[in-house]
Amino acid sequence: MKILRTILMALTFLMTLPVLSWADEAAEAVAPAIDTGDTAFILISAAVVLLMTPGLALFYGGMSRKKNVLNAIMCSLIAMGIISIQWSLFGYSLAFGPDVGHLIGNLDWIGLSGVGVDPNPDYSATIPHQVFMVFQMVFAIITPAIISGAVAGRMRFPAYLIFILLWATFIYDPVAHWVWGVDGWLRNLGALDFAGGTVVHIISGVSALVAALVIGKRKGYGTQPMIPHNLPMTVLGAALLWFGWFGFNAGSSLGAGSLTAVAFVNTQLATAAAMMSWVFVEWLRHGKPTVLGAVSGAVAGMVAITPACGFVGPMSAIIIGLIGGVVCFLAVAVVKAKLGYDDSLDAFGVHGVGGTWGALATGLFASKAVNEAGGDGVFFGNPEQIVSQLIAIAASYAVAIIGTYVILKVIGLFTKLRASDEEQEIGLDFTQHGEDAYASTVSGSPFSPGVGAATASAPAGVVKPAL
Amino acid sequence: MKILRTILMALTFLMTLPVLSWADEAAEAVAPAIDTGDTAFILISAAVVLLMTPGLALFYGGMSRKKNVLNAIMCSLIAMGIISIQWSLFGYSLAFGPDVGHLIGNLDWIGLSGVGVDPNPDYSATIPHQVFMVFQMVFAIITPAIISGAVAGRMRFPAYLIFILLWATFIYDPVAHWVWGVDGWLRNLGALDFAGGTVVHIISGVSALVAALVIGKRKGYGTQPMIPHNLPMTVLGAALLWFGWFGFNAGSSLGAGSLTAVAFVNTQLATAAAMMSWVFVEWLRHGKPTVLGAVSGAVAGMVAITPACGFVGPMSAIIIGLIGGVVCFLAVAVVKAKLGYDDSLDAFGVHGVGGTWGALATGLFASKAVNEAGGDGVFFGNPEQIVSQLIAIAASYAVAIIGTYVILKVIGLFTKLRASDEEQEIGLDFTQHGEDAYASTVSGSPFSPGVGAATASAPAGVVKPAL
Amino acid sequence: MKILRTILMALTFLMTLPVLSWADEAAEAVAPAIDTGDTAFILISAAVVLLMTPGLALFYGGMSRKKNVLNAIMCSLIAMGIISIQWSLFGYSLAFGPDVGHLIGNLDWIGLSGVGVDPNPDYSATIPHQVFMVFQMVFAIITPAIISGAVAGRMRFPAYLIFILLWATFIYDPVAHWVWGVDGWLRNLGALDFAGGTVVHIISGVSALVAALVIGKRKGYGTQPMIPHNLPMTVLGAALLWFGWFGFNAGSSLGAGSLTAVAFVNTQLATAAAMMSWVFVEWLRHGKPTVLGAVSGAVAGMVAITPACGFVGPMSAIIIGLIGGVVCFLAVAVVKAKLGYDDSLDAFGVHGVGGTWGALATGLFASKAVNEAGGDGVFFGNPEQIVSQLIAIAASYAVAIIGTYVILKVIGLFTKLRASDEEQEIGLDFTQHGEDAYASTVSGSPFSPGVGAATASAPAGVVKPAL
Amino acid sequence: MTKIECILRPGKLENVKEAVNDFGIHGITVTQVIGCGLQKGRTEVYRGTEYNINLLPKIKMEMVIPDKDVEAILKLVTKAARTGEIGDGKIFTYKIDNVVRIRTGEMGEIAI
Amino acid sequence: MTKIECILRPGKLENVKEAVNDFGIHGITVTQVIGCGLQKGRTEVYRGTEYNINLLPKIKMEMVIPDKDVEAILKLVTKAARTGEIGDGKIFTYKIDNVVRIRTGEMGEIAI
Amino acid sequence: MTKIECILRPGKLENVKEAVNDFGIHGITVTQVIGCGLQKGRTEVYRGTEYNINLLPKIKMEMVIPDKDVEAILKLVTKAARTGEIGDGKIFTYKIDNVVRIRTGEMGEIAI
Numbered sequence A, B, C: 001m002k003i004l005r006t007i008l009m010a011l012t013f014l015m016t017l018p019v020l021s022w023a024d025e026a027a028e029a030v031a032p033a034i035d036t037g038d039t040a041f042i043l044i045s046a047a048v049v050l051l052m053t054p055g056l057a058l059f060y061g062g063m064s065r066k067k068n069v070l071n072a073i074m075c076s077l078i079a080m081g082i083i084s085i086q087w088s089l090f091g092y093s094l095a096f097g098p099d100v101g102h103l104i105g106n107l108d109w110i111g112l113s114g115v116g117v118d119p120n121p122d123y124s125a126t127i128p129h130q131v132f133m134v135f136q137m138v139f140a141i142i143t144p145a146i147i148s149g150a151v152a153g154r155m156r157f158p159a160y161l162i163f164i165l166l167w168a169t170f171i172y173d174p175v176a177h178w179v180w181g182v183d184g185w186l187r188n189l190g191a192l193d194f195a196g197g198t199v200v201h202i203i204s205g206v207s208a209l210v211a212a213l214v215i216g217k218r219k220g221y222g223t224q225p226m227i228p229h230n231l232p233m234t235v236l237g238a239a240l241l242w243f244g245w246f247g248f249n250a251g252s253s254l255g256a257g258s259l260t261a262v263a264f265v266n267t268q269l270a271t272a273a274a275m276m277s278w279v280f281v282e283w284l285r286h287g288k289p290t291v292l293g294a295v296s297g298a299v300a301g302m303v304a305i306t307p308a309c310g311f312v313g314p315m316s317a318i319i320i321g322l323i324g325g326v327v328c329f330l331a332v333a334v335v336k337a338k339l340g341y342d343d344s345l346d347a348f349g350v351h352g353v354g355g356t357w358g359a360l361a362t363g364l365f366a367s368k369a370v371n372e373a374g375g376d377g378v379f380f381g382n383p384e385q386i387v388s389q390l391i392a393i394a395a396s397y398a399v400a401i402i403g404t405y406v407i408l409k410v411i412g413l414f415t416k417l418r419a420s421d422e423e424q425e426i427g428l429d430f431t432q433h434g435e436d437a438y439a440s441t442v443s444g445s446p447f448s449p450g451v452g453a454a455t456a457s458a459p460a461g462v463v464k465p466a467l
Numbered sequence D, E, F: 001m002t003k004i005e006c007i008l009r010p011g012k013l014e015n016v017k018e019a020v021n022d023f024g025i026h027g028i029t030v031t032q033v034i035g036c037g038l039q040k041g042r043t044e045v046y047r048g049t050e051y052n053i054n055l056l057p058k059i060k061m062e063m064v065i066p067d068k069d070v071e072a073i074l075k076l077v078t079k080a081a082r083t084g085e086i087g088d089g090k091i092f093t094y095k096i097d098n099v100v101r102i103r104t105g106e107m108g109e110i111a112i
C-alpha cells in the first residue's frame, strides 16, 4: 500500500510536466504538416507490431512443453507491460532524446515531456512525434521478449522481469541510439539497418545465447524429449509475426510511399524464400517437409531481410531469404548440437544468426537504385559498405555479450536466476505463476478470498510447489 | 420455407429504397471532400474493432470450462450476425438518425436509406457516411457480447439471442444517441466520453450484473472449481482485444491526426500500467504473478482509458491504468466474493467497474491542453466536469438496470432463461448447440442427411441431451 | 548442394535485371502521384489478405481430425511460400503483364523486371505498381490453398505441392488475366467481378471438386465419424478470414474512397446475413443452432458477396448473404450426401457453390447508382448483364474442370496422388510431415543430429510410418 | 486388498470423492474415459450431417482399499453417484495381490 | 465375471466395437493410452533433430462380461482387430469379483 | 502372469521405462491420470480466488509380466521412481488370467 502511494505521488507529479510543456508546444505550431495517410499507416503499423509480441508468445508457447507454456507466454506478455512504462518514463528519451556524445540520448524527454503531437522532423516530418514514439515503443517491447526463447523452461520469473527491465535500459536503449538516434555513432558511420537487424535481432539473439550459457541447460536436456506441445499454436504465432512484420519493416519507412512498398514486397519475398529453403533442406536431410520447419524458415527469412528490406531489390530479397533459411537451419540443427548449448527455442539460432546474415547481406545487396538514401553494397560496386556493416555487427555483439553477462551476474547476487530441478520438473507454469494452462478434469474447491487474504502477508512463494 | 419467402419479399422491397435515395444523394454532391488517409484509418479501425468480437469470444471461451467453451464463443459470434443486420435495418437510425427529443434518433435512416458515401459533416466531414456507420456498427456488436460473460455457463441460447436483439434496440441505441448523437442530451450536457466508456462499458457491465442476478448462480458455484480450461486461448483473445482497442479508441477520433495519436498512445500506456498493477497486487496478495492476471489487468486498463483516451495526457493515462488495474482486481477478487453474486467471467467486475472508474477519471484528468474540444477535469481546475460525469454515470446505470431487468422478465414470459441443472452439468456446448468443441477419440457413425431430413419437421430440441 | 548452387546462380543473374530496369524507370518519372492514404490502405489490405491464408489453415485445421491437422495447415502455409516466389518470378507477368491474344500476359515482367514503385495507371494510378503487384500476390496465394480443403486427409504432400504450383501457373494466372488483366477477354466482355468471385472462388471450388473426385474418398468415409477435432480453432480461422476479407473486398477498390466504403459495408452485411441464415436453416432442420454453422455461413456469405461487393447496395448485400447461406448449407448438407462425393471440408460446397451464386447475384443486383463503372443487373433493368455473368461462370467451370483433371493426371504419372490406406489411418501429420501436432506425454530420446546426418543421403521417406 | 473401479458421470466426481474422503479413504486415481452401456449415445450435428456419438465422457475412479471396507465403500459410492437416470455408471471390484508405496518401499496393506 | 482389456490400434476401435455389439455386448469403457511392445516407436523431426518416440497412441477397451462369453469374445476381438503387422496389440483377461450398477444398486452378473 | 500397475510422477516415466527395458521388459501401456493420496494437492490462483486442486497429474504405467519376474520388477521400479518426497506413487499387482497377442492369436505367457 505504502509503495503504491509513493508511486502514485511520484506519477502525479510527473503527470503535470508533459501536459504543460506539451501545451506550450501545441501553442507554438498550430498547424503541423501531418499527412493523414502516413499517420494512418504508422499507427496501424505500430498496432500490428504490438501484435507481434503476443504472436511471439504463442510461437514460443506452442514449442514449449505443456507444463511451461504459460511461462513462455508470460515472458512475452509482461514485456508489453513493463517496457511500455519504461519507454514512456525514460527509455524513449535515452534512445531518441538529444544526443550525448554519440552514445545515448539525454533525459530531456523524460516522462514524454516535450514529446507532443507535432512532427519531429529529425525523425519524421509527416507524422505526430507521439506516433513515432509509439512506433518505436513496440520495437523496444518485442526485442527483450525474443531473449526469453533461449532460457525458456528454466529461468525464474522474478529474475527475468528484472532482467528485461535492465537489459532494455542498458543495452537496447543505447544501441537504438547508436543506430537510429540523431548523431548516434553507428548512424554517422553509415551502417545500414533499415528496420532493426542489429538493434533488434542481433543484440537480442546474442544476449539470448549468453543468457542460455549463464543459466545453464534445462534439466534432462539431451536425454528427455523436449518437443513442441502444440504446433498449431506455433503456426498461429508465426502467422501473427508475419502479419506484424509488415508493420515492422514497411512501417520503418515512416510513411506510406514508394519505399514502404519496397520494404513490404521484400519482406514477403524473403520470408517465402526462407520458408521454402528451410523446408527443402530439412526434407533432403531428414526425409520429411515439416510444418515447424516451414514456420521456422519464415521467421528466419523475416529476420534476415529486416536490415535490408528498404535497400535491396526484390530478387536480392529472394536470395537473402533463401540463404537465410539454410543458414538458420544449419545453426539450429547442426551447430547447436555440435556445441551443445541449450538455446531452448532457438532465439540465437534464428535471431542471432539470421540477424547477422541479414546485416552482412545488406552490405552485399544494397543498391542506391532502390533507395538513394541508402548505399551501394559489394555487389553494386561498393566494397566498403561491408566494413561499416562489420563494425556495426561487432559493436552489437560486444555490447550484447558483455552487457548481458554483467546484468545477469548482478541480478544473480540478489535472487536466483535458475529454477530448481524440482521446479523445472513440476513445470514453470505452476511453480512461477500458480496456474495450469489446460485445466480440464479438475477436482477441488475454491477458497473464499477471505482465506486468501490471510495469506496476503506471507512472503511471495506462499503457494508452494508440490507434485 | 414460407417464413423465408416472406422475409425475402420484405427485403426485396427494402432493397430498392436505399439505392434510390442514395443515388439521388450521389447526384447532389458529386465531389465530397473525402480524405483517403482518414478513410483508410477508420475503415481499418472498423475491421480491427470487428476482430475484437471474436477476440472476446476466445477471451471468454478460454476462461470457460471445456463443456461450455463453444457456447461462450457463440454468444459473441452471433452478435456479429444479428446486430449487423439490426444496425443496418434500424439500429443506426435509432442511434444516430435525426434527433427526437434529445432521446433517440428517428427512423429516417431505416434500411440505411440516406446513408450514402458522401460524408455526413455532423459526425465526420472527411470520411464517407457509410464508413462512419460501419465503424459505429462494430461498437454496437461488441457491446451486447460483453454481457454474455456474466451469464456464461447457464443462460439458454435462444433466450440470449432474443435478449441481445432487444437490449441493443432498447438500451444500446438510445444511450448511444444520448452520448454521441447530434443533440443527444448527455452530449449537450458536456459529459466527456471519448470512445464509449459509458455507452459501451458501463451499460454492458451493469446489465451483465443484472442478468447474472436475474438468472441466478451456476449450479455448483462456490463448491466446484470453475477454472479456465485453456489459458493460452484467453491470452490470444486478450491480444486481439488489445490490437482491436487501438481501432476502438484511436479510431474514435474519426481521422488520422494528432488526436488519433493521443488516443493511441494513451491506450497503450494505460493498458500496460493496468497489466502491471493487477499483476503486482495479485502477486503481493497471493504470492504469484499470474498470466490470467496480466491479461485481465490489460483489459481493465483498456476499459478504464476508453472514455478518457482523447482528453488526457500520457502520464495521466498511466495513472488511470494503474488505478484501473487495482480497482478491477479488488472488484473481482474481493467484492464479488463478499457479495456472493456469480458474474462468471467478470463482465461487471471489469467492464462495469472499470468503465465507471474511467468515466470518473475522465472528469479528473481531462485537460484542454490535450484536446481543446474536450474539457478540463478536476485536476486541471474545473471541478464541475465531474458533475457531468456523475450524471452520465447515473443515467447509464439507471437505464441499464431497469432496462435489462424488464427485458429479461419479458423474455422469461415466453421462454426459459436458465439452462436446467442437468443441461448445465452436461454442458451448454452439447445441450445448446449439439456440438463438441474438442472431439478426439470419437466412435459412431454419420447418419445420412436423409435421416436428418426425417427429423426436420420435429420441433427444435429434437436432438435430446443425454449423458 | 549442387541443386542449390545452380538455383543460386540463376537467381544471381535474375537479381540484376529488375534492379536495373527499375532504376531507369525511377529516373524517368521522379514524382509519381502516389496517394499516401490509398497506399496505406492497399498495403494494409495486402497484409490482412495474407493473414487470411493462415486463417484458412486454422479454419481447415480445426475441422480436420487430430491426426491430420498439421497437414491441413501445411497445405495452406506452403502456398505462402511457393506461390510468392512463383508470382514474383513469372506469375504476375502471366496474369497482369502486357496482353497476348486476350488470353494471357506476356513475360515482360518476369522476375518483376519493370515492376517498380511508380504507379501503373492501367491498374491503379495512385499507388506504387509494386503495391498493386503484392496485393494481387496474396490473392494468388490463397486461391490454390482453398482447394486443399477438398482433398484433406488423403492427398500426398509432394503431389499437392507440385499440384498447386502447376495449377497457379496454368489455371489461376490465365483466368486472372481474362477477368482483371488489361484486354483480358472476360473483362472486355463486361462480366462483373469486383473482388474475385470467379477468379478466386469458382475456379478454386470447382477444381476442388474435381480433385476430390480424381483422388477418391477418404478411407472410412461414410462409416467412421470424421468430425472437427477443434472447433475453437475453426472459429479463430474464420475470424481471421472475416478480418482479412475486408482487405480482400474493400481493398479491391484499390484506394480508400467511396467505393471502398461500399465494398466494406456490403462485405459485413452479407457475411452477417449468411451467418444468420445458415444457423437458422440448420436450427430448423436439426434442432440446434451450431457454432460450425455460424462460421460456415459467414464464410459462405463472404464468398457470395465477393464479386458483387462493389456493385450493389447494402440491402441487396443482405439478400445475397441470406440466400448464400441457405444455398451453401443445402450444398454441403444435402447435395453432397446425395451425390456421395467426399469434399472433406466443403471447399466446393462453400467456395464453388457460393462463388457461383455470387457471380449470378452480381448480374441480378448490380446497380450503376452504386458504381457507375459497374453495370445494372437484371433487377435494375438490364437483363443482359446476366448473360455476361453466365459466360464468365461457364468459362471458369470449363477451365477449372479440364485444367485440374489434366494436371492431376500428369502428376499422377510421376508420383502417387493418394496416401495409402495405412498412411491415412496413421494420419497425414506423421506420414507426410514426421510430426505430431499435440505431443504431450512423450517418451523417447533425441538422436544427435550426427545420426540424422547419416540418413541424409537416404531417399525422402526415410522416416518410416509405423503404428 | 481390493481395487474399487468406478465408472462415473463426470459431474459426480466431486461428490464421490468427498464421500470417500469423509470415510477416510484418501488414495484415489482418476482417468478420463469414454463409454457406453444401456445409454445409447447422443446426436451431434456438423454441417448438416447428424452423427451418432456412441461413447460419452465418463470418469474412471480407482481406489485400492482394505477388504473390510469394500462393502461400505460400495454403498457410499453408489449413493453419491446416483441420479437414477440411465448412464449412472458401474462399479467393478477385484482383488489386488500386493501394493508397494514407492516412497518408502513398504508393501502390503500398510502401503495402501 | 471377467474383464476383457484390449489394447488396440486407434483405427480399429470402430471395428471391434461393432463386432462385440453384434454379439450382444454393450457395456464398454474406452481409454486413450500410449504404449510400446515389439513395436519400436517412430522417428519424428523437430528443427532438424530426430526424436525417437517410443510410445505410440493406442486405445484401451475394457468390457466386463459373463465368464461364459470370454472365449467367444476373445476370438471376435482378435479377428476384428488384426492387421497382421507388429503393433496390433494385446488382450488381457482377469476375474472381477463384483459389479454394481449404480443406477439401481443391483450387484453381480445381472449388473453387467 | 501378473499385471504391474504403477502410479508414477510424470517426470519419472523415462527413468522407469529405461529400467524395465534394461531388464528385458518391453510391453508397456501408459495412461495419463490424476490422483491424490497423502499428497494434499496444490493451490492455484485465478483472478484472485485460490483454488485447492486436489488431484495432481500422474502417470499410470501397466506391464503384464511373467510371475517369476514380479519381485525383481517391483524393486526396479521402486528404485527408479523414488524421490523420497510425498507423492512418489504406488505400485499395485494382480494376477492376469490370460493374454492374447492379437497379431498372431497366441495365448498365455508366450503372448506377453
Ligand SMILES: Nc1ncnc2c1ncn2[C@@H]1O[C@H](COP(=O)(O)OP(=O)(O)O)[C@@H](O)[C@H]1O
Binding pocket: D007, D034, D035, D036, D037, D038, D039, D056, D058, D085, D086, D087, D088, D089, D090, E026, E027, E028, E029, E030, E062, E063, E064, E065, E101, E102, E103, E104, E112
Ligand atoms: N460391462 C461393462 N464393462 C465395462 N464398462 C461398462 C460396462 N457397463 C457399463 N460400463 C461403463 O459404465 C458406463 C455407464 O453404463 P450404462 O449402462 O450407461 O449405465 P446404467 O447401467 O447405469 O444405465 C458406460 O458408459 C461404460 O463406460
Ligand SMILES: Nc1ncnc2c1ncn2[C@@H]1O[C@H](COP(=O)(O)OP(=O)(O)O)[C@@H](O)[C@H]1O
Binding pocket: E007, E034, E035, E036, E037, E038, E039, E056, E058, E085, E086, E087, E088, E089, E090, F026, F027, F028, F029, F030, F062, F063, F064, F065, F101, F102, F103, F104, F112
Ligand atoms: N506385456 C505388456 N503389458 C502391457 N501392455 C502391453 C504388453 N505388451 C504389449 N502391450 C501393449 O500392446 C501394444 C502393442 O504391442 P506390440 O508388442 O507392439 O504388438 P504385437 O505383439 O502385436 O506386435 C503396445 O503398444 C502396448 O500398449
Ligand SMILES: Nc1ncnc2c1ncn2[C@@H]1O[C@H](COP(=O)(O)OP(=O)(O)O)[C@@H](O)[C@H]1O
Binding pocket: D026, D027, D028, D029, D030, D062, D063, D064, D065, D101, D102, D103, D104, D112, F007, F034, F035, F036, F037, F038, F039, F056, F058, F085, F086, F087, F088, F089, F090
Ligand atoms: N489407495 C490408492 N488407490 C488408488 N490410487 C492410489 C492409492 N494411493 C495412492 N494412489 C495413487 O498414487 C499417487 C501417489 O500417492 P501418495 O499417497 O501421494 O504417494 P506417497 O504415498 O508416496 O506419498 C496418488 O496421486 C494416487 O494417484
